[in-house]
Amino acid sequence: MKLTVQVRLLPTPVQAAALEATLRACNEAASWCSRVAFDKGVTRNFALREHTYGEIKARWDLGAQAAQHVIKRTCDAYATLKSNLKAGNLGRPGSKRYRSATGKPVAFRPESAQPYDDRMLSWQIPERRVSVWTVRGRVKDVAFTASPQHLATLARYRKGESDLLCRDGMWFLLATCEVPEAEPNTDPVDFLGIDLGIVNIATTSDGEIMAGREINRVRARERELRTTLQKKNTPSAKRRLKKRRRKEARRAKDINHKIAKHVVAEAERTGRGIALEELTGIRERVRLRKPQRATHSSWSFHQLGAFIAYKARRAGVPVVHVDPAYTSRTCAECGHIDKANRVSQAWFACRNCGFVDHADRNGSRNIRARAWELWRRGAESTAPAPPPEHTHRGGAGRRRSAATSGARCASPSL
Known part of the structure; x- marks a missing residue:
């Protein structure tokens, strides 16, 4: 099962400035990409990439992986908006709230999270250091801290993307871990x-x-x-x-x-x-x-x-x-x-x-x-695989991710 471990970064002032510039550039690019998707009515990943990929790389000086993540974030945000509209979470069709949500492009806050894959982020868990791609080049030896339990989970089970997040002036990485499940108890006594x-x-x-x-x-x-x-x-x-x-x-x-x-x-x-x-x-x-x-x-x-x-x-x-x-x-x-x-x-x-x-x-x-x-009577356990935003103690939301955690439209944040 997928869980998320939150670790706090301890960057130097120079490193923090590079991380801040990166988040700002990625979210500006995501907001521009969202306007293109809205104007052209294209919200699928590969179709939107044809309209935006080259411009994102050139205008914001983003690497190939970062540009692709920006486009995917935008598509995920529109998919979330569509789900909310379908579920009635943004009012009935024709209502003021519904029109406000659908009448303008999704926007991204400057500090919202940015996903990183293993090409953009490398972990040195024993040394408690990470190397992070930024718009100012690769930032190496960024210190981080976490509890011993979280460090052990990271070392054994980390797999997949991590989100870079700034919250209240503090920097965090939200790392996805693939944790094995215990053998289910099929014969409870009560x-x-x-x-x-x-x-x-x-x-x-x-x-x-x-x-x-x-x-x-x-x-x-x-x-x-x-x-x-x-x-x-x-x-x-x-x-x-x-x-x-x-x-x-x-x-x-x-x-x-x-x-x-x-x-x-x-x-x-x-x-x-x-x-x-x-x-x-x-x-x-x-x-x-x-x-x-x-x-x-x-x-x-x-x-x-x-x-x-x-x-x-x-x-x-x-x-x-x-x-x-x-x-x-x-x-x-x-x-x-x-x-x-x-x-x-x-x-x-x-x-x-x-x-x-x-x-x-x-x-x-x-x-x-x-x-x-x-x-x-034969009922089965109704404990499903956890939604990605639910994590173990100390973890923060995952796969609301950059796609939706920083996205916003005229209605409340997605």
Whole structure:
């Protein structure tokens, strides 16, 4: 399976200037290439190459490999735009947002990532050095740092392209690694049910509650600060908002990684599979009052589910997604379904048999039971190969890559 390892580069000022000039040139070329693709209606790699390859090499003094990567990035960005339009992520056809997304060429930010292959980038992992192609020539002996675990992964499994990325003044390389998977467990003894929620991010059928009230207090504090800064609407407030947004996203990702790692380790240790709710489209199905919307949408449950799925796949743990309908209203003991069973957010009390339990634990037990029933009927693990942007802890997004991580159009970034 493909995973991505993030390493931080430690360039000298001269090396950093060369890297910055390279990113700027590549992204200017990509934006120009995008305008050509838009004007001519050509978004396929080889067809677009006929119109742009020579001009890119001559005008921006890019090497052959860099020019080809620029063209491929542009094509990938338009493919992503097409997928988003088809999925309805940019509104309905004819809507203002849809017209804005399709009415102008995709543009690339000056600092967006640039892919490198082994002809443009060479690794000396034991010495912690890399040699990088730039528009100012080959920059050799660029130092980098990473954890011992990441260095070992790089040395054993690195395969494919790497992305050069500048973020908050820091330089990173995102290296693709082909990591072997464990032998899948085809005969689990049981399932570990996971109930995802707002107050308690995750509750297991064993009764363990992870990331509860403490993280919610932090989220509420961040939300209040964000509201205050948005009301000020000054340049300084906007800078702080941008900085805190990235910080909050990193915190959520860190917590999701920790939860996923713990859940998968527990399931692997006990020989069980993992049962999750199928929450696709939950935001469209659930209607909430305005004060509840920010809280409901402020945690990335899809990211948590994806982290659990790829970590489980790597460990050989089966994952089954079940229908979440009425899991919070069904008694885990007698199966009685009643809206009145849910006494409060925290407690469940069955009106039929009198069973009382923590509401989230009761829900996770129902999820576990449904997964076990599906497995006995012949269901297979629904832990797919991980999308490239999901990586192990410390890694950053991959194969959103340069094609889309820096691409933007009139609508939000692709």
